[in-house]
Amino acid sequence: MTRSTPPVPGAPGQTEEREKSKKLGSLKALLPFMRPYRSLLLAAVSALVVTAVLSLTLPLAVRRVVDNFYTKDAQTLDLYFAAALGIAGLLAIGTGLRYLLVTRLGERVVADIRKAVFDRVIGMSPAFYEKVMTGEVLSRITTDTTLILSVISSSVSIALRNLLIFIGGLALMLFTSAKLTAMVLLIVPAVVVPILVLGRKLRVLSRENQDWIAASSGNASEGLSAVQTVQAFTHERASQAKFSEFTELSYDAARRRVNTRAIMTVIVIFLVFSGIVGVLWIGARDVRAGDMTQGALVQFVIYAVMVAGGVAALSEIWGELQRASGATERLVELLQTEDAVVDPTNPRSLPSPVVGQLTFDDVTFAYPSRPGTKALEHVSLAIEPGETVAFVGPSGAGKTTIIQMLLRFYDPSSGRILLDGVDLAELRRDDFRKYIAVVPQDPVIFATSARENIRFGRPDASDAEIEAAAQAAAAHDFIAALPDGYDSYLGERGVMLSGGQKQRIAIARAILRDAPVLLLDEATSALDAESERAVQSAVDTLSQGRTTLIVAHRLATVKKADRIVVLDQGRVVATGPHDQLVSEGGLYARLAKLQFTEGIAAE
Incomplete structure (x- = not known):
């Protein structure tokens, strides 16, 4: 067995790290x-x-x-x-x-x-x-x-x-x-x-x-x-x-x-x-x-x-x-350790009220772990307040990256992302994130009760508001059926729940947040047909008056969107409503032929 020393974050190299460890006075x-x-x-x-x-x-x-x-x-x-x-x-x-x-x-x-x-x-x-x-x-x-x-x-x-x-x-x-x-x-x-x-x-x-x-x-x-x-x-x-x-x-x-x-x-x-x-x-x-x-x-x-x-x-x-x-x-x-993303020394404030206008201004980005591969390349988009925009494309096209960039988990390599006309880099992260609700592709369930998991979306919410959010997310019935109802312990990472139940808890959490911007990253991917219809109805109601971004592989989920943005290899290759994109042919039409038509036949 070859002996080696595990890497330490923040250390440029092992030689320097070992030299540092010889200094006195730490x-x-x-x-x-x-x-x-x-x-x-x-x-x-x-x-x-x-x-x-x-x-x-x-x-x-x-x-x-x-x-x-x-x-x-x-x-x-x-x-x-x-x-x-x-x-x-x-x-x-x-x-x-x-x-x-x-x-x-x-x-x-x-x-x-x-x-x-x-x-x-x-x-x-x-x-x-x-x-x-x-x-x-x-x-x-x-x-x-x-x-x-x-x-x-x-x-x-x-x-x-x-x-x-x-x-x-x-x-x-x-x-x-x-x-x-x-x-x-x-x-x-x-x-x-x-x-x-x-x-x-x-x-x-x-x-x-x-x-x-x-x-x-x-x-x-x-x-x-x-x-x-x-x-x-x-x-x-x-x-x-x-x-x-x-x-x-x-x-x-x-x-x-x-x-x-x-x-x-x-x-x-x-x-x-x-x-x-x-x-x-x-x-x-x-x-x-x-x-x-x-x-x-x-x-x-x-x-x-x-x-x-x-x-x-x-x-x-x-x-x-x-x-x-x-x-x-x-x-x-x-x-x-210096963070790759930092808040500005003199942050700006968002105009009040926040209406949810989003702008991608020639955004290019590559993940730090893959600097040679562009996750987004010269992406320019203008999303109006209250508009529902769906992002579709093959795996690795950059759909989830759009969501991560809007939350400012990463900064663009070049270009800007704006909320209501203000560059996200000029805002404190906690100042603008409170206006965004997100349902991630892999929903996170905490080791606490169902009630507290939903309340995570808005800590000051009342029990009545929590239950209303659960009903809107088609989660009330299965939560009520748990041994202690809303007070039931869900286990570490939600081991007591099915994939669909976890996703409905996450949707209820986003509904409770009641933010002007809603991000849905494969929000209905783990739901059965009946639950998906119920949740889709809730999402349709929730998205009214809100800027909603939907990431989905299943095209049936995004058909009703005001606009569909087709991504491929980090680039925007087409935009428009469903019928227009199908009639134009191209990548979306091929995806619709492979998936959407088969989905209709299956129904």
Whole structure:
């Protein structure tokens, strides 16, 4: 099996990505999320400093106890024991407070990060999702933020505390015995070098591990979201093998990361405690020679152990910080990814009221994933308010692209698209999309009730309005027959509904929106003949006074349109009413002969 690294969105190339992962300071990107909680951060840092100072004070009390152990003044000895106990109590309270404050800060910051990332990706244009799997985005929102939570609520706090203990302990060691401290300092370079060298390698391996976890999540999400198709085509073993491959590559990266971290831990701890043993040996000789007291030696040893423990903890936490730094980079990439479609800095406003006049002005467009193939080429159309225009043509002719361009999911490569005389590129997307209702070719049903699925079209709609929309879409009867009626849970992606029922829910949603522009993309393709008649009647009523664009393969659906636009290979090849296009011959006449006449015969 060849090892490779999964692509990361927003990265120009893998070499650059790996170079980037070697830079230090990625965790600085978390500072803007911490800034709103300065008071909480200050309180947490204060508690951290107090507990570190108390930890450093405890050995001073222990020294007094040891040096006065054999004193005849029992009251003084009791006082030292009481002081030591008091310091221990304050240390316990301070540590608990530090944990509370730091953990609250971590939970709050990570919640804000998750919201910021979701807010960013939910507004990204479809071009972003042509290159990034949804499962990978979810992995970043969950797995990567969990790593950051671990760091903010635990690792950073412990690292700062151990850093303070290391610095303070080293200073107090120097105060206790300059000679022994100098010997301890001799081993510091030997400890720091492996931390820096192996720590850099850990950072790269941690980033690679997280990349593979995201790729694995993306693969699993894709397979599970299409589980019926996977099973229908007996693709389970191939899907299992692919997921297993991603998982094993993730494990392999994790194994190399763990091995590197274990080696670093062994080296650091051995060097640190070897130094302590050596210093203790020399200190014991000084006590025997009368150059220092027993209490002073005990105090020095405690400080040495605290300093050594701080260094060992820092080496452990360094690996966690490297992992979190890699996770932060990945989240920052999402937050900083530039969208192909952006709202203008100074948006214009639509004239009031919006009447639904649509204009395609010499529009040419190619999908980002297929830049060499024109989806639309020099398309010019003027659609009047209240006009019903149908788009027909073979698959791949550009019909659905027309709908996507009107919703400004993509921007034209050249040309303009106007609503009521205003270029869509000069408007905020949410400002003009609220005047458009759409029924997509593949209707989306959310994992909630039938009522809430329809209400998605207009969140402030009343229950009566929802039921009226369902009746207009010929959906009321089957919804009422569900176990809990309109409150029935429809399952993930509407698994409890048939294709036709899903489409009628989507039509009801569009009817409820009550927008001046209505877009129907194969809106009746999954309906039986009886339901299609009912829905077509509803659509005819709904389209009155509204600008309606209909995309359909079935020509019977578009026969009543005011105008039919025939597309072929992204170009407009003919326009006109049904009878005129049939009499002219050409592509529409051939489609009508193949399909429409047969449909009449079948009826």
